[in-house]
Amino acid sequence: MSETKKFLYLNRKAPYGTIYALESLEVVLIGAAFEQDVSLAFVDDGVFQLTKGQNTKGIGMKDFSPTYRALGDYDVNKLYVEKESLEERGLSLDDLMPLTYEDEDDDYAEKDSIRVVSRAEMAQIMDEQDVILSF
């Protein structure tokens, strides 16, 4: 019998300055094949991973932000973004890439993957997990 666990990927770092965001995303994509209950948390500078308008041409690095849009196709559709972390950085939901998935239980209706939650809600989400992968 295969066991299903609740996995949380905790992202607290901005992209490009270090490789953590990119390599974290690689784990999420591989992990999707294991059919676990997957959530992603974006806290502190991790919220910068999801901002619109990233253009890496000038720094000679690959822009991996489009990959977040593919997550819905991998059934990774619980992206919790912390409200306080956004506000501290002068950001709101409008500054983030629109990320969606098709809900197969609801006639494939297109739904938002990003769920803005308060710090208190985020603490509860962390508490509900079985495994927390930090990058």
Place this chain on the structure above:
Amino acid sequence: MSILHIVNKSPFERNSLASCLGHALDGSSVLLFEDGVYGAIKGTSFSDTLGAAMASRSVYVLGPDLAARGIDESKLVDGVKVVDYAGFVDLSAESDKVQSWL
């Protein structure tokens, strides 16, 4: 459900400990190790924050990391408990999961 939060960063350099304390539910445990041990010293700009968090959470510090940095246990915020690596293992086993604040 309870989490053992582990923090290895000085609160004077990064917000890992502040963020951890902002998410650590009542009844959870926090272990400070590596440069995280600097967050357990009394009389710093961070001591009051840690003290307040300790009203409803247990805070531990890794003894070998304290010793390596020349910090005497008498310098710690009241109530912080010192553990060794075996104690770190025990805390991990007693909690439901371990969350790293990198």
Place this chain on the structure above:
Amino acid sequence: MKFAIQINEGPYQHQSADSAYQFAKAALEKGHEIFRIFFYHDGVNNGTRLTTPPQDDRHITNRWVELAEKYDLDLVVCVAAAQRRGIADADEAKRNGKDADNIAPKFRISGLGQLIEAGIQSDRLVVFGD
């Protein structure tokens, strides 16, 4: 209890590999099992046998090898992270047309699925990083 350990940083630059080693050793000495130690990000650099620290310093790679020999540990280096950073075993070197390999004994190179599997199979996953 069954532990899994993830190490995100290379040796010497950060204390992560040292902390992870001390944790693993303490857990094993207490009779716990370590299902797997997974090296990711710069952590893959723990697995090069070319590591040559000064004689009066600890040899982080050899320390892993000795612990693995004593307790039959599964030391897994992430293939994608390893390719980026030039860590290769004989098969990887051949596949990528390289003239040498550098993986230390007892380490093996495998995919990220090994990390997920470790999370599923073990009771606790502990991440050491920066």
